[in-house]
Amino acid sequence: MAEADAQRFRGIEAATGQPIEPDYPISTVADVDAACAAATAAFDAYRETDAEARAAFLEAIGEEIMALGDALLDRAARESGLPLARLTGERGRTVGQLKLFAQVVRDGLWRQVRIDPAMPDRQPLPRADLRMRMVPLGPVAVFGASNFPLAFSTAGGDTAAALAAGCPVVVKGHPAHPGTDAMVAGAIRAAAQRTGMPDGVFGHVAGPGNALGTALVQDPRIAAVGFTGSRAGGLALVRLAQARDVPIPVYAEMSSVNxxxxxxxxxxxxxxxxxxxxxxxxxxxxxxxxxxxxxxxxxxxxxxxxxxxxxxxxxxxxxxxxxxxxxxxxxxxxxxxxxxxxxxxxxxxxxxxxxxxxxxxxxxxxxxxxxxxxxxxxxxxxxxxxxxxxxxxxxxxxxxxxxxxxxxxxxxxxxxxxxxxxxxxxxxxxxxxxxxxxxNGWPTGVEVAPAMVHGGPFPATSDGRSTSVGTLAIDRFLRPVCYQDLPELLLPPELRDGAAGPRLVDGKPA
Amino acid sequence: MAEADAQRFRGIEAATGQPIEPDYPISTVADVDAACAAATAAFDAYRETDAEARAAFLEAIGEEIMALGDALLDRAARESGLPLARLTGERGRTVGQLKLFAQVVRDGLWRQVRIDPAMPDRQPLPRADLRMRMVPLGPVAVFGASNFPLAFSTAGGDTAAALAAGCPVVVKGHPAHPGTDAMVAGAIRAAAQRTGMPDGVFGHVAGPGNALGTALVQDPRIAAVGFTGSRAGGLALVRLAQARDVPIPVYAEMSSVNxxxxxxxxxxxxxxxxxxxxxxxxxxxxxxxxxxxxxxxxxxxxxxxxxxxxxxxxxxxxxxxxxxxxxxxxxxxxxxxxxxxxxxxxxxxxxxxxxxxxxxxxxxxxxxxxxxxxxxxxxxxxxxxxxxxxxxxxxxxxxxxxxxxxxxxxxxxxxxxxxxxxxxxxxxxxxxxxxxxxxNGWPTGVEVAPAMVHGGPFPATSDGRSTSVGTLAIDRFLRPVCYQDLPELLLPPELRDGAAGPRLVDGKPA
Structure with a gap:
């Protein structure tokens, strides 16, 4: 739909309960469809970008966010009611998170490469050449969280982890901070363009109500969902995902009394x-x-x-x-x-x-x-x-x-x-x-680090096998594929003989 | 229920369709309850057994299976209609699988230890000491498969992976091979006793119909389910697991035309x-x-x-x-x-x-x-x-x-x-x-190896992020836990300073 024809909505100033200018277009279900189509079209190209290109994209997102300057923090403060000092720190965390995932992509451990060389002379049967790597699940739907308008929203943890994994992302912006969301979405688009990422690697829809989110989770091209919010909201998304013809994982971080x-x-x-x-x-x-x-x-x-x-x-x-x-x-x-x-x-x-x-x-x-x-x-x-x-x-x-x-x-x-x-x-x-x-500490304050786990058994999350903070979060958007006896030309580059990068050979680090 | 009072059932000779002696007791829902209670009671002790003890248990299961001799193969052949040569190979695979998981337990990579040392002087905020390891999910329900009466049944891949992960197992034996199932269950019990494992580390129920399996998946003490069988059967278990107050993962390997x-x-x-x-x-x-x-x-x-x-x-x-x-x-x-x-x-x-x-x-x-x-x-x-x-x-x-x-x-x-x-x-x-x-190969024949993936997107399995064959299968029964600033005495041994074993320090292999 042309933006000029769209219905529009406004953010609410948290401290006063009053609407804030300007208004923003409300996305339609057709916009969800278009974003999912574009994400799917981008998937094969994006998932095979090399580590350096993908890392540069993640870092560029951080740079574009910083380039938004104080206007982003001011807008986020008005929409969320959170103090500027907190939001300044949260912006640093958001950018730091993107940089950390860039490093993860470069390090290559996330691929979990395993190689079991062929044993042609083994008795009674020879062993084939087996090589394994992790591949991205597919386009991921990310729901922004209201309580972290930067670090867990449009360019937040789930977006960073999914992009790092090689998954295109479609964000449903949180309606409590439409201005913040629109600015950050623009930063991601600018970064994608600047670093030559395929169109559709990042999609974005926004608006009040549940229709957009429902359409997004029900879209057959979406392969996984990241969500941070209420228990009722998370469970609703889980039910939608389970009712699909092809059910998909939902990582909903929901409720905890700690x-x-x-x-x-x-x-x-x-x-x-x-x-x-x-x-x-x-x-x-x-x-x-x-x-x-x-x-x-x-x-x-x-x-x-x-x-x-x-x-x-x-x-x-x-x-x-x-x-x-x-x-x-x-x-x-x-x-x-x-x-x-x-x-x-x-x-x-x-x-x-x-x-x-x-x-x-x-x-x-x-x-x-x-x-x-x-x-x-x-x-x-x-x-x-x-x-x-x-x-x-x-x-x-x-x-x-x-x-x-x-x-x-x-x-x-x-x-x-x-x-x-x-x-x-x-x-x-x-x-x-x-x-x-x-x-001897307090649970508030969650370090973004390799050993962090921000997850936990149900109902803290819908899937306790995962974390939404820290580098381990990349695993939630991956699945293993084994390649048996593939000729060199058809093997993914990181699985070829002599490729650089960490790997297990016959189960042992090599 | 005393075994003497139980209803009983018999196996069917695959080649003739005729019942085979002897008959076996049909477990009751009360037996499921007792097995789950015992598994839960065993969990904390079993999951903290050291690597050597747990590996010895897995190897002992293999030894006890071998000690059953030709009687096991003969029984499996009659019940399944599969030729003796195939079952001899399958027994080798079953025992080899247990040995391989013993090696996995000893190697320690499965713990995925990560350590991010404290940074007390970091500005603007110090970093806490963060240490992560994988822990087992809890008692696992395993459903035996009819088409692999040894390698994917009572002591099959899911049982081996779950026990390796530190999860007690409750097996629902496949009613198509009750004799094979009873013999192998006895071997596991003998191995548990011989190696001093806690009572309840292995439970077993058997009988025709769906009531036992339903009760098992619905039992609130069961933390995950492994299943190999039909699409209808797998989806039924998934639905049961999702409808629980606390939903749990189901790894159902269901259907594939390859x-x-x-x-x-x-x-x-x-x-x-x-x-x-x-x-x-x-x-x-x-x-x-x-x-x-x-x-x-x-x-x-x-x-x-x-x-x-x-x-x-x-x-x-x-x-x-x-x-x-x-x-x-x-x-x-x-x-x-x-x-x-x-x-x-x-x-x-x-x-x-x-x-x-x-x-x-x-x-x-x-x-x-x-x-x-x-x-x-x-x-x-x-x-x-x-x-x-x-x-x-x-x-x-x-x-x-x-x-x-x-x-x-x-x-x-x-x-x-x-x-x-x-x-x-x-x-x-x-x-x-x-x-x-x-x-240039044929998909039949699945090597048990570190790089193998026997899994795949829905409906091949209910969870394409996992494999049911190969050492990576241990991951399906694990979840990450982070320990922040814990005093030495309260830290798990493998996370203490100076502990042996593979680890990432600040995200890098050390």
């Missing part, structure tokens, strides 16, 4: 300091992190009162921050009201009052293990700066509660030297529950 | 020899291989008549072999009858007549590309020794047909030197369609 265990010696030694630090992690970015600490498990004893008192004091001084969208604010209000209205739960403290229009009040609740046992829904995520402290009688009770929580992105243990030995029994539980286990 | 492209120069030079060799691959094991060549694409021209004539002659002399089960025989009869009754399809040849009770007749059909275009269902799998030759006008038409076939386990290209250049355009299509691309 349990924090405070061990007795640490609590006794530094309960107050931990309480203050806890509220710092809880309220960062209005608590709108997937890794926000929404559940604290502590044994009643020395230090727990100091922990709670310090947390209450820190929270009481906390100024309200705008939330990302009206929908998120409403869900937060509903979730915290349910906790406040639960007879088994006591409100320990709250932050300063929000304006009721665009910002909400941080809230902290306390209950005991018995209440959680009888109502496990108490431990479900309330997205935003709300957390629940669960007082446990002893470590046995704490371990039992921990064993009942759902799958998580992170699980944290705060401990001192004397806690190490008693904490050992908790590690297997934490490991079964979460994609990342932390000691 | 297209074989015969290139013009090869056809002209050696059409007759290729036709004879094709029938050898087609009729092996009564065609009851997942990798059976069920679709041949060839350009009309020199050699195609010789190819067809030689294939027809070879097939005409083919003696009928028993099929695995009555159900498979009935489905084969139905599928071949549909092809024979299709006006656009001509029957080129058939093998000698079967007895109509326990054996079937190999059949070969011919059609043209236009017929396949108007009825793509012609290219769907008929499990058994049936194949369809599709005559194409030229390579363009052949490529277009190839591009419409469903996902496959294998895709083969038969070619001579002069075909190399024109074949290049087909490789990307073959690669998008299949998990393994072969040149």
């Amino acid at each position: 349990p924090v265990v405070v061990m007795p010696a640490a609590l006794a030694a530094r309960g107050a300091a931990l309480g203050t630090a806890f509220v710092g992690s809880l309220t960062m970015g209005a608590g709108q992190f997937c890794t926000n600490p929404g559940l604290v498990l502590a044994v009643e004893g020395d230090g727990i009162d100091a922990f709670e008192a310090a947390a209450a004091e820190a929270l009481g001084g906390h100024a309200p921050q705008p939330m990302l969208t009206g929908g998120i604010r409403a869900a937060y209000a509903e979730g915290t009201a349910a906790l406040a209205g639960n007879a088994a739960v006591r409100e320990l403290a709250c932050g300063q009052a929000g304006d009721g229009v665009a910002s909400e009040t941080a809230r902290l609740f306390v209950t005991d293990a018995a209440a959680v046992r009888s109502d496990p829904a108490l431990t479900e995520e309330v997205f935003g700066a709300s957390s629940l402290i669960v007082r446990c009688r002893d470590l046995d009770e704490l371990a039992a509660i921990l064993d009942t929580v759902e799958g998580q992105l992170t699980a944290t243990i705060l401990l001192d030297e004397a806690d190490h030995e008693p904490a050992r029994r908790l590690v297997p539980i934490l490991e079964r529950k979460a994609g990342r286990v932390l000691a | 297209p074989v492209v015969v290139m013009p120069a090869a056809l002209a030079a050696r059409g007759a020899a290729l036709g004879t060799a094709f029938v050898g691959s087609l009729t092996m094991g009564a065609g009851q291989f997942c990798t059976n060549p069920g679709l041949v694409l060839a350009v009309e021209g020199d050699g195609i008549d010789a190819f067809e004539a030689a294939a027809a002659e070879a097939l005409g002399g083919h003696a009928p072999q028993p099929m695995l089960t009555g159900g498979i025989r009935a489905a084969y009869a139905e599928g071949t009858a549909a092809l024979a009754g299709n006006a656009a399809v001509r029957e080129l040849a058939c093998g000698q007549a079967g007895d109509g009770v326990a054996s079937e007749t190999a059949r070969l059909f011919v059609t043209d590309a236009a017929a396949v275009r108007s009825d793509p269902a012609l290219t769907e799998e008929v499990f058994g020794a049936s194949s369809l030759i599709v005559r194409c006008r030229d390579l363009d038409e052949l490529a277009a047909i190839l591009d419409t076939v469903e996902g496959q386990l294998t895709a083969t290209i038969l070619l001579d030197e002069a075909d190399h250049e024109p074949a290049r355009r087909l490789v990307p299509i073959l690669e998008r369609k299949a998990g393994r691309v072969l040149a």
Whole structure:
């Protein structure tokens, strides 16, 4: 559809709830179809670009994003309500992520090349020449996230990983930040053009509502989906993907309360300091992190009162921050009201009052293990700066509660030297529950690095075998192919005799 | 339930359709529950067994299988109708597979250890110490396959890979070979006991019907499913797994026609020899291989008549072999009858007549590309020794047909030197369609090796990101966990400073 004829929509200023100029065209289902057709047409050419060309494309995206300058940060700040300092850091993370994936592409380990040379004289049967590499799945649909308008959105983690893997990407921009989305989409297109990538390597659709996303996931040319958002949204995409004639993987990062265990010696030694630090992690970015600490498990004893008192004091001084969208604010209000209205739960403290229009009040609740046992829904995520402290009688009770929580992105243990030995029994539980286990830190803050895992068992994600942050994320968009006895001319270059790059030969690094 | 009180069932002799002594107890849903409980209880202990202990367990399974001697082969031959020579080879493959996974466990690459050392002085923020390893998913349900009573059944590929990964296994034995299944289950139990593995590391249920398998996949303690069998059976398990409160991965290897492209120069030079060799691959094991060549694409021209004539002659002399089960025989009869009754399809040849009770007749059909275009269902799998030759006008038409076939386990290209250049355009299509691309060989015969991929896009499997043969199969039962700033005592041994074993440090092999 010609852009002039399109229906249009606007972003909303998070701090005021008012629309922001300019308006943007609403994509149509025909636009989805065209983007998927172009992505498919680009696939064979793009997936065989050499490492240097593909790395240069990823780096060029970062450069084009930087070239947008302060206008991008200003726009993102207005649309998200997140502070400029945070968005400056997030831009650095976004660009750094693209550079890191460029390095991954160059290193070549992601191809997982394996070569088992022929054994023509083996008895009773000869062995064929077998060579394996990872190949990209195909065009990937990426859904931008509202809470990271740069690092997990249009040119965010999933886009970077999919492009690095050799998959064309079609982004459905998040309607909470259409301006940010449009600017970043333009940067990617400019980078693709500048580095000579095939048309269709990057497609982009935007607009409110679910029709575009539904059409995108149902399109038979889409081979995988990356999503970060609500549990309801993620599960809806999973259902759509499973109902296709050819089902496809959906990597939906959905919900997590990120349990924090405070061990007795640490609590006794530094309960107050931990309480203050806890509220710092809880309220960062209005608590709108997937890794926000929404559940604290502590044994009643020395230090727990100091922990709670310090947390209450820190929270009481906390100024309200705008939330990302009206929908998120409403869900937060509903979730915290349910906790406040639960007879088994006591409100320990709250932050300063929000304006009721665009910002909400941080809230902290306390209950005991018995209440959680009888109502496990108490431990479900309330997205935003709300957390629940669960007082446990002893470590046995704490371990039992921990064993009942759902799958998580992170699980944290705060401990001192004397806690190490008693904490050992908790590690297997934490490991079964979460994609990342932390000691003496806070789960907010996710390093983009080779060893990072930002994933975890359902319902933290729809596929706990994967990560959405860090270089391992490239694996989610790959599948293995074995080439048996192929003549040199038909073999992919990296599988030919004498090709450079890391490989296993007969299963051993060579 | 006490075994004495159980309902009982018998195996059926494939060659005669008659029941075989003795009878075996039919497991109950309560037995499934008990096996899952025991597997869960064993999980934490089993997954932390050291590499040497776990490898010794895998090797002991192989030894106990060998100790069953000829009685195992005789029983498997009676139950499956497969010849003793084939089953002797299959036993070797089964034991070799267990030994290979023992080596994989010892090598340690499967852990995918990554270490990103702390950077306490990094600006603007320090980096935490990040360490990653793969951990097992949890108890795995394995469904035995009828067509490989040893190598893909009770102690087959999925069992070996899951046990190697650190997952307890609960096998649902295939009811077509209850005696073989019971003997091998006993061997695994003996090996577990002899090597001191925790009780519950291996569980086993058996019986006809779907109730046991349904209960197993629905059990909340099962974390993944391995299956080899029919498309209907695999999809039913996938649906059960997706409908759980916590969905789990299902690795179902389902259906494949394994297209074989015969290139013009090869056809002209050696059409007759290729036709004879094709029938050898087609009729092996009564065609009851997942990798059976069920679709041949060839350009009309020199050699195609010789190819067809030689294939027809070879097939005409083919003696009928028993099929695995009555159900498979009935489905084969139905599928071949549909092809024979299709006006656009001509029957080129058939093998000698079967007895109509326990054996079937190999059949070969011919059609043209236009017929396949108007009825793509012609290219769907008929499990058994049936194949369809599709005559194409030229390579363009052949490529277009190839591009419409469903996902496959294998895709083969038969070619001579002069075909190399024109074949290049087909490789990307073959690669998008299949998990393994072969040149100048036959897809039957799947090497158990590091570079093997026995998998492929849907509907060849339910998850094309994985393989069920070869050492890469261990990955399907793993997920990554990151450990951030954990004190030494709480770190898994292989992640501690100075631990032996392969690893990436800051993303680079160290």
